[in-house]
Amino acid sequence: MKGLLQWFEEYFVPFAAKVGSQKHLVAIRDGFIAIMPLIIAGSFAVLINVFPVDAWTKFLDTTVGGYIRSTNGNIWTGSFMIMSYLVAFTIPYSFAKNKGSNELATGLLGLATFIILMPGMEEGWGLPNAWAGTNSLFVSIFNGLFVAELFTRLFGNDKLVIKLPDGVPPAVAKSFAALLPSLITIVAVSVIKVIWVEAFEISNIMEFVMNTIQKPLIGMANTLPAAITVAFFNHFLWFFGLHGSNILEPLMQSLYLPALEANAAGTGQFIVTKPFFDAFVYMGGSGTTIALLAAIFVASKRRKDLRDIAKLGIAPGIFNINEPVIFGLPIVLSPVFFIPFIIAPVVLTIIAFTATAIGFVPLTTVMVPWTTPPVLGGYLATGGSFTGGALALFNLAVAFIIYLPFVLIAEKLDGVEV
Known part of the structure; x- marks a missing residue:
């Protein structure tokens, strides 16, 4: 075991960190x-x-309730419905910011070029809403990265800088410095669209990418083996001190947000979404460590160090913040807690997937904040279903049972690092 851990630390950890x-x-x-x-x-x-409450549904049919329904519809229009427009700006913006380049110009180029790629833009005014949501998310991501990569490289080229006199305001000078790189970038995307439309006869790039790439990947990601793989690698990375949730976040957002949006709109039947993991697996944080804290409170009598960490970690753990436990107990590189830390999330994923597949709980349709306390998160994520809360509570009990024997083992190793 020690040799295996050493191998992972030497080869796997640097790769995962990279x-x-x-x-x-x-x-x-x-x-x-x-x-x-x-x-x-x-x-x-x-x-x-x-x-799903009859009295509330009837209230929404009244005049006042109609205003509430319309208001919420407007909020959805300004969020989910334009998600691809939003990330068309934020992804290239973030890319340029991390590289120390002109983030505002890069973000605006990402949005502008994404609009260029929209089908039907040549026919008249008005942005097409049909492809503004998650159905063109992959095009938005790919285009944003392409534009950011191209523009930031060109922006750093001194030969493409239009130099102005020293008396010119800095904002104006910065704008002119981005002029030629912006022009080259937007022309490049325009030419790419012409090639797609004229040479390949693909008039709707969004639809083509959705049918050939996005839909198949989302379908593959919504299988039980894929969900188990996500749960396993998230916690496997955490065991070595790497933030598994952050490392897997691009995958979680790209594949599971469209699934959630489809469920919310009633057009999808996807079991696995991002709130699926947050509500039923990552309770108390990665590893369902709030169940570990409960097991320590129940079974630990001699290990004052374990109880002290549990007391310190219970308050943030209620809001799914568990770094004090992962690094303080510690779980990182712990030969005792490694097994339940990996096994518990995998088992809970299987239980939650099965319970949803057989219809015991509704599909997750609501993106709840990741800091929402356990059980309440299951209730809200499933659209206010009590069975969602019951499933979360049952999974907590299962995780408690999984952790309990290992806490007892740690008790016998009093004075030994666990």
Whole structure:
């Protein structure tokens, strides 16, 4: 075991850390994080409009209730419905910011070129809303990264800088410095669209990418093996001190946000979404460590160090913040807690997937804040279903049972690092 851990530390950890800091993946992660407040607002607007209580539904049919429904519809329009427009700006913006380039110009170019790629833009005025949501998310991501990469490289070329006299205001000088790189970038995307339309006869790039790339990947990601793989690698990375959630965030957002939006709109039947993991697996944080804290409170009698960490970690753990436990207990590189830390999330993923597949709980349709306490998160993520809360509570009990024997083992190793 020691030799295996040493091998992973020597070879796997540096590779995983390199992947986690890869500039394109970081830009995708940061771009989605930037719009998360809007996505959460849109999710709760949908929840209010479809809350499954007859009295509330009847109230929404009244005059006052109609205003509430319309207001929530407007919130959805300004969040989920234009998600591709949002990330078309935020991803290249984040990319340029991380590189120390002109982030505002890069973000604006990402949005402008994404609009160029929109089908039907040649026919008249008005932005087409049909492809503004998650159905063109992959095009938005790919285009944003392409534009950011091209523009930031060109922007750093002194030969493309239009130099103005010293008396010119800095904002004007900065704008002119971006002129030629912006022109080259926007022309490049325009030519690419012409090639797609004229040479390949693909008039709707969004639809082509959605059918050939986005839909198949989302379908593959919504299988039980894929969900287990996500749960396993998230915690496997955490075991070595790497932030598994952050490293996997680009995957989670790119594949599971469209699934959530489809569920919320009633056009999809996707079991696995981002709130699926937050509500039923990552309770108390990665590893469902709030169940570990409960096991320590129940079974630990001699290990004052374990109880002290549990007391310190319970308050943030209620809001799914568990770094004090992961690094303080520690779970990182712990030969005792490694097994339950990996096994518990995988088992909970299987239980939650099965319970949803057989119809015991509804599909997740609401993006709840990741700091939402356990059980309440299961209730809200499933659109106000009590069975969602019950499933979360059951999973907590299962995780408690999984952790309990290992806490007892740690008790016998009093004075030994666990």
